[in-house]
Amino acid sequence: MYRPEDIKILLVDDEESILQFLELGLVGEGYQVRTAQDGIQAVNVARDFQPHVAVLDVMMPGMDGFEVCRLLKKQGPLAVIMLTAKDEVDDRVKGLMTGADDYMVKPFSFQELLARIHARLRNQFPHLLDEVVVGPFRIDDARKEIRYHGELLSLSSKEYDLLRYLVLNHGIVLSKAKILDELWGYDFGGQDNIVEVYIRALREKLRDTNRQVICTVRGLGYRVDL
């Protein structure tokens, strides 16, 4: 069984608004969250808090993300995910990034962060996570695989994300706008037709003989019936 409330996450960023945004989201998911606005503070908080995962911004005044990462790792076992703006990703940064376990380029969707955190937890604290079973679906976040009636589906990354999201929210009508916000990120500029295209792909791969698994609720969105 998967219990977010057992998992401790440390957020470090000098931008107050980003910190709030991430904290809000993660607390909403049930995680224990602590925040820090600079490196010194981060190291101090971590000493008592002993987080499983730290999410660090690379660019911070004073101690930079790499230095913080090094100090945190000295204190105990934890996974580090680095955040960096798009234009900061040069070779130098990439090289230093090796100290981290994963990194993400801003802007990113919240769901993407959740996925990364999961992946890291699976690697370093496998006892904290497990496979999710929902009706005929078995979702394996570590392997990025979904089985339907035991049969492994061949899904692309986006197809996986979408099906996972739909299945975890089965029985609930999800609008295309909501899906776009959650999976593509709030700053996605495209048309919501893309959701229709992916739904079509998923339906084809699920191809249930008798029944529609992903139902269209015209004007409102889609809903998965188990």
Next chain:
Amino acid sequence: MYRPEDIKILLVDDEESILQFLELGLVGEGYQVRTAQDGIQAVNVARDFQPHVAVLDVMMPGMDGFEVCRLLKKQGPLAVIMLTAKDEVDDRVKGLMTGADDYMVKPFSFQELLARIHARLRNQFPHLLDEVVVGPFRIDDARKEIRYHGELLSLSSKEYDLLRYLVLNHGIVLSKAKILDELWGYDFGGQDNIVEVYIRALREKLRDTNRQVICTVRGLGYRVDL
């Protein structure tokens, strides 16, 4: 069984008139409601009240909605619905909004707010919210389905809204003007004949052999008898 009286809602808005309007409506639905006019007050009220849902205006003097949201979430599990004016919705706001569980753009219909509150409750406090059962009707807001004597009705989105509204207000005469206000919005420009057309469609789909479920009260409106 669905009992609004078990559900606690906190309203936060600096505009007295909006606060009153919403409070009146929600109390009328049977919810426990507390109000606050600013962030500090909201956090204080929430400490004792422990609401299930908070409805926050984004723009408030002093602490803004995001900050209040963050503090409320720290105090305990609750769903947050943000309210925002149309011209405030830029990408920055949208981004921060993801921290909230849902958001609505003003102006909105009261029925829409009720629907959102339901949706949030279903997600975060599923034990509080079962299917709504009213006589022979079973209304499932998450699935957007209504059953009559156990039989699933095939309804369009507007038909669903209308039947839901009528059934939840059974025994009360609802004028066409009132129905238009609630479901079409106060700025609907059309004729009220459209309500007659929809009522007709519903009657056909309910097609009760012996009894008229949706009664016409000539000159006044319609009333559902269970």
Next chain:
DNA sequence: TGATTTTTTCAGGGAACGTTCAGCTACGAC
């Protein structure tokens, strides 16, 4: 690099939906 897969865009078509309208019916007042 070139080849392959994945993601995204685009345009057309068809069905469902929301809305209007005009003719008709039923009710109530006088």
Next chain:
DNA sequence: GTCGTAGCTGAACGTTCCCTGAAAAAATCA
């Protein structure tokens, strides 16, 4: 009874929504 009004009915219309096939763009891989 009849007259006016309110509600009912069926059809028609324009629109929106969703599905679909294909192709362009981007990412990934060899």
